[in-house]
Structure formats: structure tokens, C-alpha cells
Amino acid sequence: MITLSHVSKSFAQYRAIRSVSLTVNKGEIHGIIGPSGAGKSTLLRLMNVLEKPDQGEVVVNGQQLTQLSQAELRKARQSIGMIFQHFNLLSNKTVYANVAIPLELAGYSKSEKEARVMECLAFVGLDHAAKQYPAQLSGGQKQRVAIARALANQPQVLLCDEPTSSLDSSTTAEVLHVLQKINQTLGVTIVIVSHELDIIRSLCHRVSVISEGALYETVVNEPTGIQQLEKTPQSFVQKLKDRGGDHLA
Amino acid sequence: MPDILVQYQSEIMESIGETFIMVGISVLAAILIGLPIGTYLYLCSKGNLLQNQLVYSILNVLVNTIRSFPFLLLVVFMIPFTRIIVGTAIGTIAATVPLAVIAIAHYARLVEQSLLDVPRGVLEAAVSMGASVQHIIFKFLYVEARSGLLLGLTTSTVSFISYSTIMGVVGGGGIGDFAIRYGYQQFKTDLMFYVIIIMIILVQLIQFAGTTISRKIDKR
Numbered sequence: 001m002i003t004l005s006h007v008s009k010s011f012a013q014y015r016a017i018r019s020v021s022l023t024v025n026k027g028e029i030h031g032i033i034g035p036s037g038a039g040k041s042t043l044l045r046l047m048n049v050l051e052k053p054d055q056g057e058v059v060v061n062g063q064q065l066t067q068l069s070q071a072e073l074r075k076a077r078q079s080i081g082m083i084f085q086h087f088n089l090l091s092n093k094t095v096y097a098n099v100a101i102p103l104e105l106a107g108y109s110k111s112e113k114e115a116r117v118m119e120c121l122a123f124v125g126l127d128h129a130a131k132q133y134p135a136q137l138s139g140g141q142k143q144r145v146a147i148a149r150a151l152a153n154q155p156q157v158l159l160c161d162e163p164t165s166s167l168d169s170s171t172t173a174e175v176l177h178v179l180q181k182i183n184q185t186l187g188v189t190i191v192i193v194s195h196e197l198d199i200i201r202s203l204c205h206r207v208s209v210i211s212e213g214a215l216y217e218t219v220v221n222e223p224t225g226i227q228q229l230e231k232t233p234q235s236f237v238q239k240l241k242d243r244g245g246d247h248l249a
Numbered sequence: 250m251p252d253i254l255v256q257y258q259s260e261i262m263e264s265i266g267e268t269f270i271m272v273g274i275s276v277l278a279a280i281l282i283g284l285p286i287g288t289y290l291y292l293c294s295k296g297n298l299l300q301n302q303l304v305y306s307i308l309n310v311l312v313n314t315i316r317s318f319p320f321l322l323l324v325v326f327m328i329p330f331t332r333i334i335v336g337t338a339i340g341t342i343a344a345t346v347p348l349a350v351i352a353i354a355h356y357a358r359l360v361e362q363s364l365l366d367v368p369r370g371v372l373e374a375a376v377s378m379g380a381s382v383q384h385i386i387f388k389f390l391y392v393e394a395r396s397g398l399l400l401g402l403t404t405s406t407v408s409f410i411s412y413s414t415i416m417g418v419v420g421g422g423g424i425g426d427f428a429i430r431y432g433y434q435q436f437k438t439d440l441m442f443y444v445i446i447i448m449i450i451l452v453q454l455i456q457f458a459g460t461t462i463s464r465k466i467d468k469r
């Protein structure tokens with residue numbers, strides 16, 4: 001679904017991404033992990049050419065993004081969703097209006113738009129909040145609005161940059177559940193950047209480890225499940241016992 | 250109402266009308282020309298969407314130059330230009346030309362500053378959605394900056410009222426000119442005092458309206 005071949009990117013003298021080749025398969029959840037400053041966000045931003053590579057090719061859904069005109073690239077980006085650590089919602093627009101933006105950019109008619117916005121909000125469980133403003137929502141709810149906005153135009157790919165890094169643990173699970181549902185029920189290919197191993201392990205099928213701007217290795221992962229992340233009393237007991245702590249009881 | 254106000258009622262009303270014309274046209278010029286110039290200043294600045302050092306420098310120097318002119322000198326300096334545009338350099342409409350020029354420069358700078366307050370992440374989201382520059386301006390930048398843009402326009406309007414008071418020098422009239430002619434030159438101090446009160450009320454009303462509306466449309 002996404003293929004990067006020998007992609008490099010420098011900022012002034014600093015080589016942020018060094019000849020990375022990477023394939024993200026159709027329908028998978030692909031994790032990108034590495035320490036802070038490793039180049040994860042830059043790598044993700046190369047996938048929709050928010051950063052233009054100095055060298056190499058970026059192919060998404062059969063389209064070579066690095067060869068497109070500005071207008072074609074805008075069109076291509078409309079079917080690549082993206083969400084961010086700080087949500088990046090418009091605070092002066094209601095939840096409804098936020099989700100409607102990509103549909104307006106794509107030229108939907110008013111009635112089609114209305115139906116699709118409500119469908120997306122229902123999908124993330126926020127149809128009741130349509131008339132509210134982002135400032136009235138919790139972090140987890142804001143991220144779910146951002147997800148609904150990214151989904152509105154029926155993208156094939158969803159890029160996620162640290163989607164839970166400004167959330168607490170219970171809302172983290174709430175957001176990850178939504179991402180998993182998008183992958184399972186809509187078949188959307190997802191790329192998740194995170195510096196937290198637990199999050200990557202909980203739902204990714206394959207994981208690329210990034211170090212100092214280079215791809216260190218891509219590893220196959222059996223998703224451990226989001227329940228692992230939930231901080232309920234049962235889960236604490238479960239985890240303690242799993243470590244052979246039975247005699248503590 | 251004080252007798253002297255009743256006595257000069259029609260002149261005062263006429264003067265207020267002239268101020269409204271001068272300031273109103275200037276506000277219009279600020280919106281129609283200053284807003285786009287400020288937007289381009291922002292978009293062409295370093296690290297921004299349309300980054301363009303040349304365009305930025307030209308606009309920047311132009312705005313700074315106009316704003317650094319002492320206003321009275323600008324009015325005099327612009328007389329030939331005014332004559333070309335409106336056919337005369339005397340009268341209310343002629344006085345509006347330099348006022349509109351300063352209004353454009355003044356508001357353009359405030360627009361640039363308001364747009365700088367829009368979080369970069371919002372722009373990034375816009376680009377990632379495939380928004381064109383036109384969409385980014387109207388559906389993202391102006392939406393997120395709208396309370397700052399309105400507050401800036403309010404501040405500018407109050408400044409234009411103050412600038413407009415010296416328009417007597419080119420026969421522009423207006424309430425400030427009235428206060429000087431009758432109150433100062435004819436020693437009717439009480440009349441001048443009342444006119445100043447009228448101006449204070451006018452400014453307060455504009456500022457109150459601007460602040461209230463901008464607070465209402467700010468959902469951050």
C-alpha cells in the first residue's frame with residue numbers, strides 16, 4: 001500500500017532520514033518505533049509528502065506521490081488520512097464542522113455531506129457531540145473527532161503521529177479501540193508512530209524500528225490486545241500474577 | 250441637552266457624517282486591501298506556505314514606510330496622488346485617500362500578527378487534507394484567527410478616528426475639525442468639551458462592540 005524506496009531527507013546539514021526503504025502492506029497496522037528525535041515523524045510525513053524527499057520515491061496506493069503536480073498531490077492527499085499528537089482541530093468550528101471540512105474540500109453536496117459527517121461521528125461514538133466545540137471535549141474525545149475527520153473522505157490509508165502521547169491511559173485505550181475498529185471493519189491500512197512499545201505491541205501487525213534516521217529492522221508482531229493497556233484493578237492483578245507473583249496473594 | 254449643542258446641532262451632525270464617511274471608507278479599504286496584504290505578508294514569510302523572500306520584503310518595507318510617516322506629512326505628501334485618484338485634493342473624499350492608505354498599512358500589520366497566532370498544527374492538518382491555498386486561507390486561517398482579526402479592525406478603526414481629526418488641513422471636515430474650528434479657534438471651550446465627549450462615547454461604543462463580538466466568536 002505504501003512503498004518508500006531509498007528515501008532521504010535533510011534539514012539544512014542534518015540528515016534526518018537516511019536512505020530508508022520500507023513497505024507497508026495493504027490492510028495491516030504498521031508500527032514505527034524509536035527514541036525521540038530518531039526521525040519517526042519525518043518518516044511518516046514523507047508518506048504523504050508533507051516533507052518532500054531529497055532522494056528516493058514514495059508510492060502510495062499505486063501512485064508515485066513524488067511525481068505528481070501540486071493539484072494531483074492535493075487530490076491524492078484527500079484519500080490519505082492523518083491524525084496528530086495535538087489533534088489539530090479547528091477550535092472555532094463545531095465538532096460537526098470539523099468533520100465536514102474534508103468533504104467540503106472534496107466537493108460533496110450538502111445532503112451527502114450531512115449524512116457522511118453523522119456516519120463518521122457515530123463510528124467514533126461522538127454523534128451526540130456534533131454541536132459542541134473542541135474546547136468542551138476531553139483529550140480522547142478530541143482525538144476521536146480528529147479520527148472522524150480523517151475518515152470522512154473514505155481514505156485507504158490512515159497515518160497516525162503519536163496519536164495517544166498526550167492522553168492518559170484510559171483515553172489511550174479508547175482511541176486505540178477506534179483505530180483497531182477502523183482497521184478491522186473498514187480495512188483501512190494504518191501506520192502508527194509511537195515511542196511507547198506497549199502501544200505498538202498492543203495492535204500492530206508489523207513494526208519498523210527507527211534509529212538515527214535509518215531503518216534498523218522490521219519485525220513481525222502478534223498484537224497483544226488493547227486490554228493490556230487498560231489500568232483496571234483486574235489488569236494490575238493479572239499482570240502481577242503473570243510475573244509469577246502468586247505467592248504474594 | 251446644553252443650549253450650545255442645540256445651537257450647533259446641524260453642524261455637529263454634518264461633521265459626524267463626514268467623520269463616518271472618512272472612517273467608513275478607510276475601514277472598507279482596510280478590509281478589502283489591508284486584509285489581503287496582511288495575509289500575503291504572513292503566507293510569504295519565512296517557513297510559511299508561500300515562502301517568498303522578495304514579495305515579503307517589498308510588502309514589509311511598504312507597510313513600514315507608510316506607517317512611519319508622520320500622518321500630517323503623509324497627507325501633504327500625497328496631495329498629487331490624491332488629485333490623480335479623485336480629481337481634487339480638497340474635501341471629505343479627498344481627505345479619505347491618505348486616511349485609507351494609512352488604514353491599509355495599519356491593518357495589514359495587525360492581520361499578519363493575528364495570523365501568526367494560528368497554531369502551526371492546524372495548517373499542517375489543512376495541507377494533509379489536500380486543501381488548496383485558497384481553502385487554507387478561508388476555511389482554516391480566517392476561521393481560527395477571526396477574533397484577532399476583528400479586534401485588530403476595532404483597534405484600527407479607533408486609530409482612524411483619531412487620524413481623521415486633522416483632516417481639516419485639506420478641508421476634509423469631520424468632528425475633530427469641527428472641535429478645532431469652533432472650540433479652539435473661536436474660543437468656545439464648552440463646545441469643544443462637548444464634542445470631545447461625543448468622540449469618547451463614539452470610541453467607547455466601537456470598542457465595546459468589537460470586544461463583545463470578538464469574545465463571542467472566540468471558541469478556543
Ligand SMILES: Nc1ncnc2c1ncn2[C@@H]1O[C@H](COP(=O)(O)OP(=O)(O)O)[C@@H](O)[C@H]1O
Pocket residue numbers: 011014016034035036037038039040041042043
Ligand atoms: N522542519 C524541521 N527543520 C529542522 N529540523 C527538523 C525538522 N523536522 C525535524 N527535524 C529534526 O529531525 C530530527 C528527527 O525529527 P522527528 O522526525 O520529529 O523525530 P521523532 O518524531 O522521531 O521524535 C530531529 O533531530 C529534529 O530536530
Ligand SMILES: [Mg+2]
Pocket residue numbers: 040041042162
Ligand atoms: Mg515525533
